[in-house]
Amino acid sequence: MKLKWWGHAAFQITSEDGLKILTDPYDDQVGYKPIVEEVDLVTVSHDHFDHNAVDILPGNPEVFRKTGTFDYKGIKIKGVKSYHDKAGGQERGENIIFTVEVDGFRVCHLGDLGHLPDEALIKQIGDIDILLTPVGGTFTIDHEEAYQTTRILNPSIIVPMHFKTEVLTFDISGVERFTDHFPPEQVQVIGDSEINIKKLPDKQVICVLDYH
Incomplete structure (x- = not known):
């Protein structure tokens, strides 16, 4: 399975068979x-x-933009309801957390999650291998809440997203405030927009991708 970060919350997941999945495409x-x-x-x-x-x-x-369980050419997709804020969606509306099963890996994309997951949401998400999480705050969970979320969901691979870069127009925090929560040896700054995942690591790692 290949994972590519276009930028912001947009990732491209490519299966071994060549099927391509894109999350949360942005506009110009x-x-x-x-x-x-x-x-x-x-x-x-x-x-x-x-x-x-x-x-x-x-x-x-x-295009999948609703909650439920779906199957697309052997790819299992599950969308569960969450919120874009801490007020039950009253400020920014609802948010769907999507989990896709590709090549035996369960990849969870948190979208613009705006609150810590409660027990009911954790149960709906289930076990995951790879977590794509916002970390920039302001419009989503911030670096501290993202760290707490990773502790709750406990994936093998954590890939931060939705953080400030030199080209992003939004005023949100950079990725370093998130990665500072972890020991340096746990953080891998890839220097590329794409990684090829063939197996899960023995110990949890944070993979910081460069945007495409």
Whole structure:
């Protein structure tokens, strides 16, 4: 399985069979390069412009933007309801956490989660291997809440997203405030936008990808 970070909350997951999944595509207001690669399916956590720009993607992908359990060409997809804020969605609305099963790995994308997961939500998400989590705060959980969330969900691989970079137009925190919660030997700064995951590590690692 290959995991590529286009930027912000947009990841491309490519299975060994070549099926391509894209999460939360952004539009050109965000600052990252346009997503130019055709994909087979897209998950959308919520309808904000920096997460739902399906209409500007190339091709004609299948789009999942609701809760439930789905199957697409052997890929299992599960979407569970959460919120974009700490007020039950009253401030920024609902958010869908998507988990996809690819090549035997369970990859969980938290979208713009705005609160710590409670026991009911943890149970709905279930066991996961790879966690894609926002860490920048302001519009999502912040670095401390993201750290607490990783402790709760306990994945083998943690990939931070939705943080300040030199091209992002949003005023949110950088990734270092999140990675500082972990021992240096646990943090891997990849220096590339893509990693190839063939097996899970023996010990939990944080993989900081570079945007495409």
